[in-house]
Amino acid sequence: MEVLVILKLVHLLMRLRLWFAGFRGRSVPTAHGPMHVIEYEDSGSLPPLVIVHGICAEGAEFFDTILRLRGNFSRIIVPDLPSHGRSSDPVGGLTPDTLRDTAIELLDAVVPEDALILGNSLGGVVTLRYCLVRPERVRALYLSSPAGAQVAPDSFESFRLTLKPRSWRDGVHFANLIHRADVWHAWLIGGGVRDLFARGPLAGFVDALGWEDLVTADEIRALSVPTRVVWGTEDTLLPRDQHRFFLEHVPEGTQVEEPDWGHCPYLDTPGAFADSILAWARSV
Numbered sequence: 629m630e631v632l633v634i635l636k637l638v639h640l641l642m643r644l645r646l647w648f649a650g651f652r653g654r655s656v657p658t659a660h661g662p663m664h665v666i667e668y669e670d671s672g673s674l675p676p677l678v679i680v681h682g683i684c685a686e687g688a689e690f691f692d693t694i695l696r697l698r699g700n701f702s703r704i705i706v707p708d709l710p711s712h713g714r715s716s717d718p719v720g721g722l723t724p725d726t727l728r729d730t731a732i733e734l735l736d737a738v739v740p741e742d743a744l745i746l747g748n749s750l751g752g753v754v755t756l757r758y759c760l761v762r763p764e765r766v767r768a769l770y771l772s773s774p775a776g777a778q779v780a781p782d783s784f785e786s787f788r789l790t791l792k793p794r795s796w797r798d799g800v801h802f803a804n805l806i807h808r809a810d811v812w813h814a815w816l817i818g819g820g821v822r823d824l825f826a827r828g829p830l831a832g833f834v835d836a837l838g839w840e841d842l843v844t845a846d847e848i849r850a851l852s853v854p855t856r857v858v859w860g861t862e863d864t865l866l867p868r869d870q871h872r873f874f875l876e877h878v879p880e881g882t883q884v885e886e887p888d889w890g891h892c893p894y895l896d897t898p899g900a901f902a903d904s905i906l907a908w909a910r911s912v
Contacts, residue, residue, distance in 0.1 A: 635820030639713070642688040649695055653714065656707075656737045660718035660730045664708040665738050672700035674909045675767050676740050679706045680731075682749025682775065682892070683791065684802075684824050686713030692898035693905070700906055705738050709754065711829035722829040724841040732758060739765055744909050746770040748892065749866075753843055759853050768854040768912040770905065773863050773891050777873035778842035787867055791834045793822045805865040808890030808897070848877040854912050855882045858904065860889030883908075 643653070646666060655662040666687050677697065679690055687706035694704050708715040710730045711722040718726040731754045739745070739758075744767050747755030752774025759766050778784075793799045800818030802825075804810045824830060857878055859871050875884060885904065887893075893901040 632820045632823045635817050635824070638817065639686060639688055642691045646688060646691050646695070649698070651694075651704075656734055658730050658733045658737070660710060660720075660726055660733075661716035663710065663716065663730065663734045664714035665734075666706040666708075667738075668694070668698065668704040670698060670701045670703055672698075672702060674701045674744070676703040676705060676743045677701045677905070677909065678735070678739050678743050678745045678755075679704070680735075680745070680747040680751030680755050681706075681709065681712065682751050684712075684821060684830065685749075685892070688713065689892075690894045693894040693902045696899060696902035697905060700909070701744075703740070705743075707734055707738060709751070710734075711827075711833070717829045722833040723836045724833070724838070727754070727833065728757060732761060736762070741765050742767045744768050744770070744912070746772060746905065747774065748772040748894070749775045752776070756843060756847065756851065760847060760850055763852050766853045768908070769851065769856070770908055771855065771857045771874070772893065772901075773859055773866060774843075774857065774874060775866055775870065776841075776843045777870040778839065778844050779867070779869045779873050781839045783867055783869055784839055784842065787870075788834060788837065790865070791825060792831075793825050796822060798822060799825075802865075806890065806892045807895055808860070808862040808888075845873070845877040848874060849879060851879055851882075855879070856885065856908050857882060858885040858887065858889075858893075860891065860893060861886055862888055863891045865891040883911075 651668045653666050686708050711717045745755045752771045753776040796819045799822035800814045803814035890896050
Protein backbone atom coordinates (compact mmCIF):
# COMPACT_ATOMS: atom_id res chain seq x y z
CA MET A 629 0.00 0.00 0.00
CA GLU A 630 3.04 2.31 0.24
CA VAL A 631 2.73 3.15 -3.46
CA LEU A 632 -0.54 4.92 -2.65
CA VAL A 633 1.63 7.72 -1.30
CA ILE A 634 2.38 8.95 -4.83
CA LEU A 635 -1.31 9.11 -5.77
CA LYS A 636 -2.21 10.75 -2.47
CA LEU A 637 0.49 13.37 -3.03
CA VAL A 638 -0.95 14.13 -6.48
CA HIS A 639 -4.41 14.61 -4.99
CA LEU A 640 -3.01 16.77 -2.18
CA LEU A 641 -1.42 19.08 -4.74
CA MET A 642 -4.76 19.33 -6.56
CA ARG A 643 -6.56 20.25 -3.35
CA LEU A 644 -3.93 22.85 -2.50
CA ARG A 645 -4.33 24.41 -5.94
CA LEU A 646 -8.06 24.70 -5.34
CA TRP A 647 -7.56 26.05 -1.81
CA PHE A 648 -5.29 28.84 -3.05
CA ALA A 649 -7.95 29.67 -5.66
CA GLY A 650 -10.62 30.14 -2.98
CA PHE A 651 -12.28 26.73 -2.95
CA ARG A 652 -13.05 25.35 0.49
CA GLY A 653 -13.76 21.86 1.79
CA ARG A 654 -16.26 20.88 4.43
CA SER A 655 -17.64 17.75 6.02
CA VAL A 656 -21.30 16.79 5.57
CA PRO A 657 -22.81 14.36 8.11
CA THR A 658 -24.82 11.43 6.74
CA ALA A 659 -26.30 8.26 8.18
CA HIS A 660 -23.27 6.40 6.84
CA GLY A 661 -20.62 8.77 8.17
CA PRO A 662 -19.16 12.17 7.21
CA MET A 663 -18.74 12.95 3.52
CA HIS A 664 -16.47 15.60 2.02
CA VAL A 665 -17.46 18.41 -0.32
CA ILE A 666 -15.41 21.07 -2.13
CA GLU A 667 -17.29 24.34 -2.66
CA TYR A 668 -16.74 27.73 -4.21
CA GLU A 669 -19.02 30.71 -3.61
CA ASP A 670 -18.96 32.30 -7.04
CA SER A 671 -20.23 35.58 -8.46
CA GLY A 672 -21.71 34.38 -11.75
CA SER A 673 -25.30 34.58 -12.91
CA LEU A 674 -25.72 30.91 -13.86
CA PRO A 675 -27.36 28.44 -11.42
CA PRO A 676 -25.23 26.42 -9.01
CA LEU A 677 -23.14 23.69 -10.66
CA VAL A 678 -22.69 20.28 -9.02
CA ILE A 679 -20.06 17.87 -10.38
CA VAL A 680 -19.90 14.19 -9.36
CA HIS A 681 -16.82 12.07 -10.14
CA GLY A 682 -16.48 8.42 -11.11
CA ILE A 683 -15.06 5.29 -9.49
CA CYS A 684 -11.51 5.44 -8.08
CA ALA A 685 -11.51 9.24 -8.52
CA GLU A 686 -12.29 12.25 -6.33
CA GLY A 687 -13.67 15.74 -6.72
CA ALA A 688 -10.31 17.52 -6.60
CA GLU A 689 -9.33 15.85 -9.89
CA PHE A 690 -11.65 18.30 -11.67
CA PHE A 691 -9.48 21.21 -10.52
CA ASP A 692 -8.24 22.21 -13.98
CA THR A 693 -11.79 22.36 -15.33
CA ILE A 694 -13.55 24.06 -12.42
CA LEU A 695 -10.83 26.71 -12.15
CA ARG A 696 -11.76 27.69 -15.71
CA LEU A 697 -15.46 27.84 -14.81
CA ARG A 698 -15.10 30.41 -12.02
CA GLY A 699 -16.98 33.64 -12.53
CA ASN A 700 -19.91 32.04 -14.36
CA PHE A 701 -21.91 30.18 -11.69
CA SER A 702 -23.42 31.28 -8.40
CA ARG A 703 -21.75 28.29 -6.71
CA ILE A 704 -19.60 25.32 -7.70
CA ILE A 705 -20.06 22.18 -5.60
CA VAL A 706 -17.91 19.05 -6.00
CA PRO A 707 -18.57 16.21 -3.53
CA ASP A 708 -16.45 13.14 -2.88
CA LEU A 709 -18.55 9.98 -3.15
CA PRO A 710 -18.49 7.49 -0.23
CA SER A 711 -15.13 5.69 0.12
CA HIS A 712 -13.55 8.17 -2.30
CA GLY A 713 -11.32 11.15 -1.72
CA ARG A 714 -11.77 12.52 1.79
CA SER A 715 -15.21 10.99 2.36
CA SER A 716 -15.52 8.19 4.88
CA ASP A 717 -16.31 4.56 4.26
CA PRO A 718 -20.02 3.84 4.80
CA VAL A 719 -21.01 1.91 7.89
CA GLY A 720 -21.26 -1.70 6.82
CA GLY A 721 -19.14 -1.21 3.71
CA LEU A 722 -19.68 0.21 0.24
CA THR A 723 -22.40 -1.58 -1.72
CA PRO A 724 -24.61 -0.44 -4.59
CA ASP A 725 -27.35 0.25 -2.03
CA THR A 726 -25.20 2.25 0.38
CA LEU A 727 -23.71 4.20 -2.51
CA ARG A 728 -27.19 5.12 -3.75
CA ASP A 729 -28.60 5.98 -0.32
CA THR A 730 -25.55 7.92 0.89
CA ALA A 731 -25.20 9.80 -2.39
CA ILE A 732 -28.86 10.89 -2.26
CA GLU A 733 -28.47 12.03 1.35
CA LEU A 734 -25.23 13.85 0.53
CA LEU A 735 -26.67 15.58 -2.54
CA ASP A 736 -29.82 16.51 -0.64
CA ALA A 737 -27.58 18.32 1.84
CA VAL A 738 -25.51 20.25 -0.72
CA VAL A 739 -27.61 20.61 -3.88
CA PRO A 740 -29.66 23.83 -3.91
CA GLU A 741 -32.88 23.92 -5.88
CA ASP A 742 -32.60 24.60 -9.60
CA ALA A 743 -29.05 23.25 -9.79
CA LEU A 744 -27.16 22.11 -12.84
CA ILE A 745 -25.76 18.62 -12.23
CA LEU A 746 -22.94 16.85 -14.05
CA GLY A 747 -21.87 13.25 -13.55
CA ASN A 748 -18.87 11.49 -15.08
CA SER A 749 -18.69 7.69 -15.36
CA LEU A 750 -20.03 6.21 -12.07
CA GLY A 751 -21.05 9.77 -11.23
CA GLY A 752 -23.36 9.52 -14.23
CA VAL A 753 -25.23 6.67 -12.54
CA VAL A 754 -25.41 8.62 -9.28
CA THR A 755 -26.66 11.84 -10.86
CA LEU A 756 -29.12 10.11 -13.20
CA ARG A 757 -30.77 8.33 -10.30
CA TYR A 758 -30.75 11.51 -8.24
CA CYS A 759 -32.66 13.24 -11.03
CA LEU A 760 -35.24 10.44 -10.94
CA VAL A 761 -35.94 10.89 -7.21
CA ARG A 762 -35.41 14.68 -6.98
CA PRO A 763 -36.34 16.14 -10.38
CA GLU A 764 -37.68 19.30 -8.74
CA ARG A 765 -34.17 20.22 -7.54
CA VAL A 766 -32.44 19.84 -10.90
CA ARG A 767 -32.50 22.39 -13.73
CA ALA A 768 -30.58 20.13 -16.15
CA LEU A 769 -28.34 17.06 -16.27
CA TYR A 770 -25.00 16.59 -18.08
CA LEU A 771 -23.86 12.98 -18.41
CA SER A 772 -20.18 12.60 -19.32
CA SER A 773 -19.41 9.03 -20.45
CA PRO A 774 -22.02 7.61 -18.06
CA ALA A 775 -21.25 4.08 -16.87
CA GLY A 776 -23.44 1.30 -15.58
CA ALA A 777 -25.75 0.55 -18.51
CA GLN A 778 -27.61 -2.75 -18.19
CA VAL A 779 -25.98 -4.36 -21.21
CA ALA A 780 -25.71 -8.11 -21.77
CA PRO A 781 -24.51 -9.91 -18.61
CA ASP A 782 -21.42 -11.36 -20.30
CA SER A 783 -20.37 -7.89 -21.48
CA PHE A 784 -20.87 -6.55 -17.97
CA GLU A 785 -18.79 -9.34 -16.42
CA SER A 786 -15.99 -8.71 -18.90
CA PHE A 787 -15.98 -5.01 -18.04
CA ARG A 788 -16.02 -5.72 -14.31
CA LEU A 789 -12.65 -7.46 -14.65
CA THR A 790 -11.24 -4.06 -15.67
CA LEU A 791 -12.22 -2.83 -12.19
CA LYS A 792 -10.09 -5.52 -10.52
CA PRO A 793 -6.47 -4.58 -11.28
CA ARG A 794 -4.26 -7.15 -9.57
CA SER A 795 -0.80 -5.90 -10.48
CA TRP A 796 1.07 -2.67 -11.05
CA ARG A 797 0.78 -3.30 -14.80
CA ASP A 798 -3.00 -3.69 -14.45
CA GLY A 799 -3.10 -0.37 -12.61
CA VAL A 800 -1.07 1.27 -15.37
CA HIS A 801 -3.48 -0.19 -17.93
CA PHE A 802 -6.50 1.24 -16.09
CA ALA A 803 -4.83 4.65 -15.76
CA ASN A 804 -4.23 4.69 -19.50
CA LEU A 805 -7.81 3.63 -20.27
CA ILE A 806 -9.27 6.67 -18.53
CA HIS A 807 -7.10 8.99 -20.65
CA ARG A 808 -7.47 9.74 -24.33
CA ALA A 809 -4.08 8.13 -24.99
CA ASP A 810 -1.35 6.43 -23.01
CA VAL A 811 0.33 8.81 -20.56
CA TRP A 812 3.84 8.52 -19.11
CA HIS A 813 2.73 9.16 -15.55
CA ALA A 814 0.52 6.07 -15.57
CA TRP A 815 3.65 4.18 -14.52
CA LEU A 816 3.96 6.41 -11.46
CA ILE A 817 0.37 5.98 -10.28
CA GLY A 818 -0.33 2.44 -11.50
CA GLY A 819 0.48 0.90 -8.15
CA GLY A 820 -1.70 3.44 -6.36
CA VAL A 821 -4.62 2.72 -8.67
CA ARG A 822 -4.22 -1.00 -8.01
CA ASP A 823 -4.14 -0.41 -4.25
CA LEU A 824 -7.20 1.85 -4.31
CA PHE A 825 -9.23 -0.86 -6.01
CA ALA A 826 -7.80 -3.44 -3.61
CA ARG A 827 -9.03 -1.48 -0.58
CA GLY A 828 -11.85 -3.24 1.24
CA PRO A 829 -14.60 -0.75 0.35
CA LEU A 830 -13.93 -0.48 -3.40
CA ALA A 831 -13.09 -4.16 -3.79
CA GLY A 832 -16.27 -5.02 -1.92
CA PHE A 833 -18.30 -2.67 -4.10
CA VAL A 834 -17.02 -4.21 -7.33
CA ASP A 835 -17.66 -7.72 -5.99
CA ALA A 836 -21.18 -6.82 -4.82
CA LEU A 837 -22.15 -5.06 -8.04
CA GLY A 838 -24.66 -7.19 -9.89
CA TRP A 839 -26.35 -6.96 -13.27
CA GLU A 840 -29.58 -6.01 -11.50
CA ASP A 841 -27.84 -2.92 -10.02
CA LEU A 842 -27.14 -1.43 -13.43
CA VAL A 843 -29.05 1.41 -15.07
CA THR A 844 -32.09 0.08 -16.93
CA ALA A 845 -33.66 1.32 -20.13
CA ASP A 846 -36.76 2.34 -18.16
CA GLU A 847 -34.67 4.51 -15.84
CA ILE A 848 -33.06 6.32 -18.76
CA ARG A 849 -36.40 6.82 -20.51
CA ALA A 850 -37.88 8.19 -17.27
CA LEU A 851 -35.55 11.21 -17.17
CA SER A 852 -37.72 14.31 -17.09
CA VAL A 853 -35.05 17.01 -16.79
CA PRO A 854 -33.26 18.48 -19.84
CA THR A 855 -30.31 16.17 -20.46
CA ARG A 856 -27.11 16.25 -22.46
CA VAL A 857 -25.11 13.05 -23.03
CA VAL A 858 -21.46 13.56 -23.98
CA TRP A 859 -19.45 10.52 -24.99
CA GLY A 860 -15.87 10.87 -26.16
CA THR A 861 -14.99 9.00 -29.32
CA GLU A 862 -11.60 8.22 -27.73
CA ASP A 863 -13.16 6.63 -24.62
CA THR A 864 -11.42 3.24 -24.36
CA LEU A 865 -12.60 2.34 -20.85
CA LEU A 866 -16.31 1.76 -21.42
CA PRO A 867 -17.42 -0.78 -24.02
CA ARG A 868 -19.30 0.69 -26.97
CA ASP A 869 -22.42 -1.31 -26.13
CA GLN A 870 -22.80 0.88 -23.02
CA HIS A 871 -22.62 3.92 -25.27
CA ARG A 872 -25.27 2.48 -27.62
CA PHE A 873 -27.51 1.49 -24.71
CA PHE A 874 -27.74 5.05 -23.42
CA LEU A 875 -28.25 6.59 -26.84
CA GLU A 876 -30.98 4.09 -27.73
CA HIS A 877 -33.04 4.91 -24.66
CA VAL A 878 -32.55 8.61 -23.86
CA PRO A 879 -35.78 10.63 -24.06
CA GLU A 880 -36.61 12.54 -27.20
CA GLY A 881 -34.96 15.94 -27.19
CA THR A 882 -31.84 14.78 -25.34
CA GLN A 883 -28.74 16.57 -26.59
CA VAL A 884 -25.97 14.22 -27.72
CA GLU A 885 -22.37 15.28 -28.20
CA GLU A 886 -19.48 13.05 -29.35
CA PRO A 887 -16.21 15.03 -29.23
CA ASP A 888 -12.77 13.47 -29.58
CA TRP A 889 -12.33 13.10 -25.82
CA GLY A 890 -11.32 10.23 -23.58
CA HIS A 891 -13.26 8.82 -20.66
CA CYS A 892 -12.22 11.60 -18.27
CA PRO A 893 -12.02 14.84 -20.29
CA TYR A 894 -11.17 16.84 -17.16
CA LEU A 895 -7.78 15.08 -17.25
CA ASP A 896 -6.95 15.37 -20.97
CA THR A 897 -8.91 18.30 -22.37
CA PRO A 898 -10.00 20.43 -19.39
CA GLY A 899 -10.37 23.58 -21.48
CA ALA A 900 -12.65 21.99 -24.07
CA PHE A 901 -14.57 20.26 -21.27
CA ALA A 902 -15.08 23.57 -19.46
CA ASP A 903 -16.24 25.20 -22.71
CA SER A 904 -18.77 22.42 -23.26
CA ILE A 905 -20.08 22.70 -19.71
CA LEU A 906 -20.43 26.47 -20.01
CA ALA A 907 -22.22 26.25 -23.36
CA TRP A 908 -24.60 23.65 -21.91
CA ALA A 909 -25.28 25.75 -18.81
CA ARG A 910 -26.05 28.82 -20.87
CA SER A 911 -28.33 26.85 -23.20
CA VAL A 912 -30.61 25.69 -20.39
